[in-house]
Amino acid sequence: MMLKRLLPMALALSISTPTLALDGAALFKERTCFTCHGKDAKTPIMPNYPKLAGQNAEYALQQMKDIKSGARNNGQTAAMKAVMHLVNDDEMKAIAEYLSKLK
Template sequence: MKPLKKSAVAVLIALTANLPTSAFALDAAELYVKKTCVACHGKDAKTPILPIYPKLAGQNADYAYNQMKDIASGARNHGQTAAMKGIMHLVSDEEMRAIADWLATLE
């Protein structure tokens, strides 16, 4: 295999420099566990620990994402959001989007 020329390396760097690498490179199912969503909403996102907690599997991705954003910002603020507000500062915008998109694929 021939080594890449400097110009080819420069092109590769330029092409990959703008690719998202954080949440999109991560597995959203892994994020769901890592960011502790699983603790309240269940391993399958269908069996929350309390009946007042929402089932997340199959939710519309934009809806789920907007709910997470609103909880993080304080725009959505009532008794049930108190626990999530403390968690949402640990979740980036890209991670919220990845999790929301993944939840929408679940049945």
């Protein structure tokens, strides 16, 4: 009887509890993005690596997904493909949003 009363409350709490937003800035560092793209996302280590600061979030997200899946596979994606297993879809979205807000 007590369980029947607690179950609806537990469900209500789980539904109403907001999901914590991922920190794109922290993920950019934790997932080693800065190593190649620069701490400010504007100073990549190689001139042919893209500057990511201010990039359109949807575009950046799609590029990350394409590199991870192998849909985008050119000479410059090889290094990034090697680390994409560290990043899930939600983290990619948070990183893309973070990058889009950089100036």
